[in-house]
Amino acid sequence: MSQGKIVKVSGPLVVAEGMQDADMFDVVRVGEQHLIGEIIEMRDGMASIQVYEETAGLKPGSEVYSTGAPLSVELGPGLIETMYDGIQRPLEGMVKMSGPNISRGITIPALDREKKWEFVPTAKVGDKVVAGDIIGTVQETSVVQQKIMVPHRIQGTIKSIQGGSYTVEETVCVIVDDNGTEHPLTLMQKWPVRVGRPYKEKLVPDTPLITGQRVIDTMFPIAKGGVAAVPGPFGSGKTVVQHQLAKWADADIVVYIGCGERGNEMTDVLMEFPELVDPKTGESLMKRTVLIANTSDMPVAAREASIYTGITIAEYFRDMGYSVALMADSTSRWAEALREMSGRLEEMPGEEGYPAYLGSRLAQFYERAGKVISLGSEGREGALSAIGAVSPPGGDTSEPVSQATLRIVKVFWCLDSSLAYKRHFPAINWLNSYSLYSARLDKWFAEHVNSEFPTLRADALRLLQEEAELNEIVQLVGVDGLSTTDRLKLEACKMIREDYLHQNAFHEIDTYASMNKQYRMLKLILSYYKEGLAALEKGAEFGPLAALPVREEIGRFKYVEEANVDTEYARVLNELQTSAQELISKEVDAE
Incomplete structure (x- = not known):
C-alpha cells in the first residue's frame, strides 16, 4: 500500500507526493475523513487525484493512502431496483447511515452483505467450465433471473457446488484449475469500471x-x-x-x-x-x-x-x-x-x-x-x-x-x-x-412487418423533404399559386406530421404503437395521397378531395386499440377507396 502526503488542493483535484508505488487509476483514501479518490496523473512520485467528494477542509500535509486497486463495481444479485x-x-x-445530508467519507458496500439469495445450480460436480459459463441462477426480482457466471480468467473442473440460501460473499462453488489451485466462487464478482468486459x-x-x-x-x-x-x-x-x-x-x-x-x-x-x-x-x-x-x-x-x-x-x-x-x-x-x-x-x-x-x-x-x-x-x-x-x-x-x-x-x-x-x-x-442502421434493418422490417414497409418509409421521408421545398415557394406566392398535385402533397405531409409523427406519451393507447399498427397507419396516409393523385388525374377537384370525411378516420387511427388494428384498417382503406371513386364518378357525370 502506497502512502503519501498532500501538497496541493485545487477543488476536486488533490496533488500528493511520495506515491511512487501507486499506479494510474488506483483508488485512494484522502485525509482524515478517508475521502474516496482516483489517481488520474503520475509525475515523478507526484500523484494527481480526482476526489469524488467535497474537498473542503483538506490541507497540505494530510495523508493519502492507495488501496492498490482500480475503481471497481460489485456485480451480483441486488443490482436491480437499487x-x-x-x-x-x-x-x-x-x-x-448519515440522514438526508450525506456526510463525507462514507464507505458502504454496493451489494447488501446480509441479504440471502436462493441459488439454484445449473452445473454439477465434475463439469469442466471456462470463464463466462453459467453455474447457476438467482431469481433477483419477479422478472429478472440473474445468471451466476464463472469470472474472467478462471477455468477448470467443479469440485463442489450446492444450492441453497447464500449471501453474496459466501462460497457457492469451488473450481479446481489444471494446476490444482482451488478457486472459490461467490454470487458476486468485481470489475474495474474503465475496462470493457471481454x-x-x-x-x-x-x-x-x-x-x-x-x-x-x-x-x-x-x-x-x-x-x-x-x-x-x-x-x-x-x-x-x-x-x-x-x-x-x-x-x-x-x-x-x-x-x-x-x-x-x-x-x-x-x-x-x-x-x-x-x-x-x-x-x-x-x-x-x-x-x-x-x-x-x-x-x-x-x-x-x-x-x-x-x-x-x-x-x-x-x-x-x-x-x-x-x-x-x-x-x-x-x-x-x-x-x-x-x-x-x-x-x-x-x-x-x-x-x-x-x-x-x-x-x-x-x-x-x-x-x-x-x-x-x-x-x-x-x-x-x-x-x-x-x-x-x-x-x-x-x-x-x-x-x-x-x-x-x-x-x-x-x-x-x-x-x-x-x-x-x-x-x-x-x-x-x-x-445509419436503416438500410441494414430494411431486411428485418421486410420479413417481420411487411415487404413494402421500407418503401413506405422512403416515400414518407421523400414527401417531407419535398414539403420543406414547397413551403419556401408558399411563402413567396401563397398556397393558391401551387398546382393541385402540390397542394395534395402538402395535405399528405400534414397528415404524416400531425397524425403519424406526433405521438402523445401520456395517452393510454397512443403512447405505444406496434410495428403492425405503424405500418397500417403509414399505409393509410400514403394510400390517401396515391388515391388522391389518381382522382386529380381523372378530373376530380381538389377542394372535395381535401375535405373527404375519411381523412378524420385516418387521423383517429392512432387511437385504435391493438386488437382492432387489422379490421379497422380494412374498413378505413375500403372507405377511402370508395370515397375517391365517388369523386371521380361525380366528375365524369358532370362532364
Missing part, C-alpha cells in the same frame, strides 16, 4: 430495438447493440423521450444514468420509475431497472465515474445474454466534468476549453455498446444499446460535445425547440435526424 450514486454507493443505505465476438447489429415510438421505429430506427444521440435544448423533451424508451423499448434490462442533471429532474426520475408499470409484465418498471443518480450539485469528479459505473453494470447483464438499454442523461455534463478536471491539471485546452481527448473518451464509452457473443462454451448472444442525451448550450449542435458524439454514433435524433413550442412531441426534427 439507486446508486456515481461510484456505486447505494443511496438508501447512505441515508440510513466477449468472444462482436456481431453486426441487424435487429431493431423496437421502441413503440413511430418517429423512431419507422423513420430513424436504432439497432439492438446500436448507439444513438439525443441532442436538444432545454424544454425540448429529452427526458420524456428517454422515459418512453426506458418504458417501451424491447430490452430486458434498463440502466438509467442521471449524470450531472438538475436535482429536481433526477428526483422526478427516482419518484416516477417505481410507479411506472412495465407493459410487458404488469409489474413496476423498477423490477428490471438500475438507477445511477449523480446530480449537478454532487462533486464534479463523480460525474466522470458515473458513466463508466453504469456501462460496466450494463455489460454484466449483456454477458448473461440479455438485451440491455442504457440511457445516459446527459453526456454534456460528463464532458463539463472532464473540462473542469483538465483545467485543474493545467492541460492544454482544446476547442471551447474541452480537453483535446474529449472525442477519444466519448468513443471509449460508446464503443462499449454492441451486439456480442459472450464468453463461455454456450455462446450466448447479448446486446447493449447506448442512448446518450446531449444538452448543447442554446441548442447549438455545432459545439464540440455534439460534434464529437455525432462522429461516433449512428443514430441522431435531433430535438427541435421550435417543434416543442408548437407542442409537437416527440420534437424530433425529421429533416435533421438520421439513422
Whole structure:
C-alpha cells in the first residue's frame, strides 16, 4: 500500500507526493475523513487525484493512502431496483447511515452483505467450465433471473457446488484449475469500471430495438447493440423521450444514468420509475431497472465515474445474454466534468476549453455498446444499446460535445425547440435526424412487418423533404399559386406530421404503437395521397378531395386499440377507396 502526503488542493483535484508505488487509476483514501479518490496523473512520485467528494477542509500535509486497486463495481444479485450514486454507493443505505445530508467519507458496500439469495445450480460436480459459463441462477426480482457466471480468467473442473440460501460473499462453488489451485466462487464478482468486459465476438447489429415510438421505429430506427444521440435544448423533451424508451423499448434490462442533471429532474426520475408499470409484465418498471443518480450539485469528479459505473453494470447483464438499454442523461455534463478536471491539471485546452481527448473518451464509452457473443462454451448472444442525451448550450449542435458524439454514433435524433413550442412531441426534427442502421434493418422490417414497409418509409421521408421545398415557394406566392398535385402533397405531409409523427406519451393507447399498427397507419396516409393523385388525374377537384370525411378516420387511427388494428384498417382503406371513386364518378357525370 502506497502512502503519501498532500501538497496541493485545487477543488476536486488533490496533488500528493511520495506515491511512487501507486499506479494510474488506483483508488485512494484522502485525509482524515478517508475521502474516496482516483489517481488520474503520475509525475515523478507526484500523484494527481480526482476526489469524488467535497474537498473542503483538506490541507497540505494530510495523508493519502492507495488501496492498490482500480475503481471497481460489485456485480451480483441486488443490482436491480437499487439507486446508486456515481461510484456505486447505494443511496438508501447512505441515508440510513448519515440522514438526508450525506456526510463525507462514507464507505458502504454496493451489494447488501446480509441479504440471502436462493441459488439454484445449473452445473454439477465434475463439469469442466471456462470463464463466462453459467453455474447457476438467482431469481433477483419477479422478472429478472440473474445468471451466476464463472469470472474472467478462471477455468477448470467443479469440485463442489450446492444450492441453497447464500449471501453474496459466501462460497457457492469451488473450481479446481489444471494446476490444482482451488478457486472459490461467490454470487458476486468485481470489475474495474474503465475496462470493457471481454466477449468472444462482436456481431453486426441487424435487429431493431423496437421502441413503440413511430418517429423512431419507422423513420430513424436504432439497432439492438446500436448507439444513438439525443441532442436538444432545454424544454425540448429529452427526458420524456428517454422515459418512453426506458418504458417501451424491447430490452430486458434498463440502466438509467442521471449524470450531472438538475436535482429536481433526477428526483422526478427516482419518484416516477417505481410507479411506472412495465407493459410487458404488469409489474413496476423498477423490477428490471438500475438507477445511477449523480446530480449537478454532487462533486464534479463523480460525474466522470458515473458513466463508466453504469456501462460496466450494463455489460454484466449483456454477458448473461440479455438485451440491455442504457440511457445516459446527459453526456454534456460528463464532458463539463472532464473540462473542469483538465483545467485543474493545467492541460492544454482544446476547442471551447474541452480537453483535446474529449472525442477519444466519448468513443471509449460508446464503443462499449454492441451486439456480442459472450464468453463461455454456450455462446450466448447479448446486446447493449447506448442512448446518450446531449444538452448543447442554446441548442447549438455545432459545439464540440455534439460534434464529437455525432462522429461516433449512428443514430441522431435531433430535438427541435421550435417543434416543442408548437407542442409537437416527440420534437424530433425529421429533416435533421438520421439513422445509419436503416438500410441494414430494411431486411428485418421486410420479413417481420411487411415487404413494402421500407418503401413506405422512403416515400414518407421523400414527401417531407419535398414539403420543406414547397413551403419556401408558399411563402413567396401563397398556397393558391401551387398546382393541385402540390397542394395534395402538402395535405399528405400534414397528415404524416400531425397524425403519424406526433405521438402523445401520456395517452393510454397512443403512447405505444406496434410495428403492425405503424405500418397500417403509414399505409393509410400514403394510400390517401396515391388515391388522391389518381382522382386529380381523372378530373376530380381538389377542394372535395381535401375535405373527404375519411381523412378524420385516418387521423383517429392512432387511437385504435391493438386488437382492432387489422379490421379497422380494412374498413378505413375500403372507405377511402370508395370515397375517391365517388369523386371521380361525380366528375365524369358532370362532364
